[in-house]
Amino acid sequence: MGVPVSALTAIFQAASRVITTVNYSSSQFMKGVSGPYSTTFAAGKVSMTATTCAWVGWITGTTATWLAYQYVSSQPAGMVKVSVDGGSFADAVVSGGRYTLFSGLSNTQHFVVIRINGAYGTLANFPATGNVLTVTGVSPSMVTASTNFSYFDENPLVDFAGLSAANVSGFFPTKIRSTSGTTYGSNVATIRFRGNPTWIIANVGTTCNRVYLSKNQAPPTKVVVSNVNGVAYISGLDGSLADYSIWLGGTAGSYAQQGSAYCTDATIIEDVTTKRMMLELGDSITFGASATSVGEVAILQTAAALGYSGCTSGISGNTMAQLDARVSSVLAALHRSPTTSDVVSLQIGTNGVFDSGWESVYSSIVNKVLTAGFGKVICWMLPRPTDTLYDAAIENIKNLVTTLGDSRVKFLETRSVDYKAIQRPDGVHPNDAGYAALTLLQQRDFPALLA
Numbered sequence: 001m002g003v004p005v006s007a008l009t010a011i012f013q014a015a016s017r018v019i020t021t022v023n024y025s026s027s028q029f030m031k032g033v034s035g036p037y038s039t040t041f042a043a044g045k046v047s048m049t050a051t052t053c054a055w056v057g058w059i060t061g062t063t064a065t066w067l068a069y070q071y072v073s074s075q076p077a078g079m080v081k082v083s084v085d086g087g088s089f090a091d092a093v094v095s096g097g098r099y100t101l102f103s104g105l106s107n108t109q110h111f112v113v114i115r116i117n118g119a120y121g122t123l124a125n126f127p128a129t130g131n132v133l134t135v136t137g138v139s140p141s142m143v144t145a146s147t148n149f150s151y152f153d154e155n156p157l158v159d160f161a162g163l164s165a166a167n168v169s170g171f172f173p174t175k176i177r178s179t180s181g182t183t184y185g186s187n188v189a190t191i192r193f194r195g196n197p198t199w200i201i202a203n204v205g206t207t208c209n210r211v212y213l214s215k216n217q218a219p220p221t222k223v224v225v226s227n228v229n230g231v232a233y234i235s236g237l238d239g240s241l242a243d244y245s246i247w248l249g250g251t252a253g254s255y256a257q258q259g260s261a262y263c264t265d266a267t268i269i270e271d272v273t274t275k276r277m278m279l280e281l282g283d284s285i286t287f288g289a290s291a292t293s294v295g296e297v298a299i300l301q302t303a304a305a306l307g308y309s310g311c312t313s314g315i316s317g318n319t320m321a322q323l324d325a326r327v328s329s330v331l332a333a334l335h336r337s338p339t340t341s342d343v344v345s346l347q348i349g350t351n352g353v354f355d356s357g358w359e360s361v362y363s364s365i366v367n368k369v370l371t372a373g374f375g376k377v378i379c380w381m382l383p384r385p386t387d388t389l390y391d392a393a394i395e396n397i398k399n400l401v402t403t404l405g406d407s408r409v410k411f412l413e414t415r416s417v418d419y420k421a422i423q424r425p426d427g428v429h430p431n432d433a434g435y436a437a438l439t440l441l442q443q444r445d446f447p448a449l450l451a
Contacts, residue, residue, distance in 0.1 A: 019062075022140045023131035029066075032057040032144035034203045035261040038122070038171040042071055045125035048116050049171060054203050055114040056231055056263060057144040061137025062107050065098040066114065068132075071123045075099070079120050083113040083229035098134070107137045113229045122168055145201070145263030151177050151189055152335045157269050161277035161309035162189025163333040175335065183329050185315040186287045186294050190247040192275075192309045195266035198239045200246070202232040203261040207250050210293040214245040214304040222295075241268060245304035249288070249295020277338070278303035278310045279374075281323060281330065281365070282347035285382060286314025290429035298430075298438040299345050305443050306450075308343065319352030320361045327365055331372040340375030343450065345442075349381040350428060353393040359400055366409055378449055380412035382438075384427050385420035410449040417441050 030046060035053035039046055048055075070076050080092040080099045092099035092114075101112055116124040126132045135142060149155050152164045153173035165178035180187045202211045204225055211232045212220040225232045246262060280286050280299040288294035294312070303310025313330045315322070331338075346365065352358065362379075369377050379401050384390040394415060401411040422433040430438060 017138050019136060019138055020140060021134060021136045024133040024135070024142050026126065026128055026130060026132045028142070028144075029055070029126070029133045031146075031148075032263075034145070034148055034201070034263045035150060036167055036171050036173065036176060038168075039128060040170045041122060041168075042125050044128050045069070046128050047122055047125040047171070049122055049168070050116040050120050050124065051118045052176075052203075052205065053116065054231065055112075056201050056203065057112055057142055058109050059101070059112050059135055059140075059142050060107070060109045061135040061140035062105055063103045063136040064101040064112070065096075065134045066092070066101055066126070066132060067098050068124060068126045070120060071125070079117050079124055081115045081117055085111050086226075086229060088228050089115065109143075111233070113231050115230065122171070145265060147195070147266050147269055148261065148263045149191065149193065150261040151175075151191065157193065157271045159192040159272045159275040159309045160189065160335050161279065161303075161311040162335055163187045163311070163313065163330060164335040165333065178333050182315065183326050184333060185313040185318075185330075186297075188247055188249065188294055188297065188300060188310075188312045190245055190300065190303065190309040190311060191262065192243065192245045192272050194241065194243050194270040194272045195264065196239050196241045196268045197244075197264040197266040198237050199233065199235045200237065200244075200262060200264045202234070202246065202248065203230065203263070204232050204248055205230050208232075208248045209251050210249040210295050212247050212249065212295050212300065214301070216242050217245075217305050217307060220245070220301060220304060241270070243272060245309065247295055247300050247310065249293030251293065274307060274341075276308050276341040276343070277334075278306070278308035278343045278345065279334070280310070280312045280314065280345040280347055281327060281369075282312075282314045283318040283323070283351055284314065284316035284429060285350065286312050286347050287316050288312075288314070288435070289316050290424045290431050291435055292432050296432050296435045298435045298442055301435075301439045302442040302446060305439075306446060314347075317351055318348065319355065320348050320358055320365065321352065321355070323348050324361050324365050324368075327368050331368065338373035340373070342374050343376045343378065344369045344374050346377055346379045347381065349393060349397060350384075350390075353381070353390070353396075362397070362400060363404065366404065370406070370408060375408060376450055377409045378412050378446065379409065380414055382419065382428075382430070383415050385418075385423065387427065391415065412442070412445060412449065414438070414441065
């Protein structure tokens with residue numbers, strides 16, 4: 001007699017529920033690393049920079065453990081932070097010489113983010129060879145990104161714009177996003193790439209509140225970030241080959257808003273071909289002081305719409321003289337040397353426009369930008385609905401541009417837009433709607449000025 005079908009079914013079902021353990025090698029685990037890392041800082045190890053580097057992936061199983069160390073062999077409690085399924089970070093418990101990422105969970109796919117406690121700097125690592133991740137469960141598995149890229153990682157296919165600084169020696173990429181603040185200002189940076197993703201994860205850190213994603217130069221999708229685990233998971237993309245621009249934004253008034261890296265399931269990454277940046281220099285309006293996020297600033301959206309990578313350097317309260325004093329440092333920190341394809345949007349004058357000798361200071365800023373190699377400078381200033389004197393100030397900037405007589409220097413007329421209904425009560429700073437109106441103006445008028 002044969003075995004009854006019902007018995008065979010039961011046997012098959014029982015077999016399908018067998019709990020097994022799978023080990024993943026360092027090279028497999030490495031595909032989930034997003035952000036600054038080094039394969040030389042500690043011999044035989046992959047070092048992860050605290051706070052800014054993360055491992056991101058999906059793990060299916062009930063239990064997962066990770067082999068990691070502080071420098072050579074110690075495994076201090078509190079070094080590894082883990083977020084599971086979008087939850088807040090918690091200390092990974094050290095047990096049996098490994099860090100437990102999760103244990104006793106349902107046998108489903110779990111979204112896992114691993115970071116290193118900021119107190120450990122560059123000392124945390126995992127072995128460069130051998131098995132480092134162990135997953136237990138029914139049909140345990142791990143899924144990571146197909147492609148990772150970071151700001152300024154010298155990927156020749158990807159375009160970047162922003163202000164950079166040298167990374168720790170021996171760490172990749174060799175340049176990272178520079179600090180913001182009194183010299184570099186807002187320093188919002190953009191990455192442009194061409195690929196076929198269905199999802200993108202932004203390693204944003206814990207002070208970013210929005211991620212902006214523009215596809216094929218369309219208005220950006222704005223993804224709100226909870227900041228619980230420092231990543232933004234953008235899903236539902238259609239997988240078609242397209243051009244993407246991504247930038248981040250933190251709460252207005254905060255300089256510490258940028259993450260460092262992205263990962264995606266895109267299996268194709270093509271050259272974006274045209275690599276050109278659009279940098280805005282300015283004051284609180286460039287900073288985005290009254291917007292929901294500093295990523296709302298119009299130039300970032302305008303750059304994406306016109307096929308540029310946008311970046312900003314705005315400091316609230318900056319006068320022309322203050323911008324003139326810091327502009328050389330800003331230009332020196334650019335991720336690459338400017339070319340004639342690159343553009344500066346010069347938004348300055350609200351503070352100190354009536355100061356004696358402003359014309360020579362303004363001209364000095366323009367000359368420094370052109371000497372650095374930029375092909376165009378677009379000069380403009382917003383009107384103040386509550387102060388008609390600023391109409392005269394804008395006219396003076398227009399006249400100065402005419403006097404300079406340089407075809408590379410252009411004037412953007414902004415007085416055609418009614419900002420009265422969309423600015424903050426102070427009559428100076430645009431809110432989100434104000435930046436949206438300014439974006440439409442720039443997208444309409446910039447092409448003729450750039451021709």
